[in-house]
Amino acid sequence: METRAIIDRIKKNKIQPNLRFRLKRETEAFTDLLFLSLFDIETPIEDNMPRLQEKFDQLVDLACWDPDRSCASIWEEYLQTLPGVLEKLNLDARAIAECDPASLSIEEVYLAYPGFYAIAIYRLAHELYKKRFPLVPRLMTEYAHRQTGVDINPGAQIGKSFFIDHATGVVIGQTAVIHDHVKIYQGVTLGALYVAKNLSDTKRHPTIEDNVTIYANATILGGDTVIGANSIIGGNAWLTSSVPPNSKVYHNPEIEIRTQQNDQ
Structure with a gap:
């Protein structure tokens, strides 16, 4: 050609x-x-x-x-x-x-x-x-x-005294609402449960109330999901439903440790 x-x-x-x-x-x-x-x-x-x-x-x-x-x-x-x-x-x-x-x-x-x-x-x-x-x-x-x-999508609503520690890998969606004095760590996702285009005008991302701490690699999804005030979300937790105030949520993997003596 x-x-x-x-x-x-x-x-x-x-x-x-x-x-x-x-x-x-x-x-x-x-x-x-x-x-x-x-x-x-x-x-x-x-x-x-x-x-x-x-x-x-x-x-x-x-x-x-x-x-x-x-x-x-x-x-x-x-x-x-x-x-x-x-x-x-x-x-x-x-x-x-x-x-x-x-x-x-x-x-x-x-x-x-x-x-x-x-x-x-x-x-x-x-x-x-x-x-x-x-x-x-x-x-x-x-x-x-x-x-x-x-x-961080510019449409998100974020309150006062916000703290992102270590930063890398954090995702905060367009319709997320974050209240005051919230702390989140690396790898946290505040995302949508569904990504259909016809949901563009709906609230698709979670609400995080005052004084919540969300540790590394936790994933919180859905526009109806509300993390209640003063709660702690542990690392690697996966949430698609609301958590009441003053809660502690942890992911408990099964970890087995063997020493060389135990393997003999």
């Missing part, structure tokens, strides 16, 4: 008119600058505000595809949410520093904890998600997912 014919066939199958991968790169650049502007003492917010608005305007040009809907006012609305987001993130950082005996300082949490970074990008993306700004919130949390191993 001649080169011209190959090119024509490729062009014929490039069928998504809004698929510009530059949107992904620009979203990541905006996310980096926003994160530094909120936390880094050498990145003054007053100097960066015009740059942030300029980058956001670029995202509007790339992502606001509906001709009947203007996204121009979203920046001003989003800007109003940032002080509150920062207050929540400072509470998250404090919760991590106070709960983790391995933490040597609050600065270490901001700089070195992947769980904190994932929570930060989620909270920043969630406010845009509530504005129904197309695709950008999802690209923000996917950027954090790629860097941390934590996959």
Whole structure:
């Protein structure tokens, strides 16, 4: 087949008119600058505000595809949410520093904890998600997912003083609801019991009430599943039904240990 014919066939199958991968790169650049502007003492917010608005305007040009809907006012609305987001993130950082005996300082949490970074990008993306700004919130949390191993859908609702320890492998679905002072460990999944497309407008992911701790590799599924306040979910537990408050749930595998003497 001649080169011209190959090119024509490729062009014929490039069928998504809004698929510009530059949107992904620009979203990541905006996310980096926003994160530094909120936390880094050498990145003054007053100097960066015009740059942030300029980058956001670029995202509007790339992502606001509906001709009947203007996204121009979203920046001003989003800007109003940032002080509150920062207050929540400072509470998250404090919760991590106070709960983790391995933490040597609050600065270490901001700089070195992947769980904190994932929570930060989620909270920043969630406010845009509530504005129904197309695709950008999802690209923000996917950027954090790629860097941390934590996959939080921007639609999830997460309360104050949230702690993800070790981070890697955590999955939190779109309709999950997490209340205040919740701690989860690596490998935890808050997922859907069914993944049929016709369930897209229903609550598919669990609710976690106040002061719950969920240990490593636990899986909790279903929109009707509620983990009651002050409960502890042990590692490797698999739950598809609700747990009352003040419960302890453990997975008990059968483990047999033999010494060489016993094997003789």
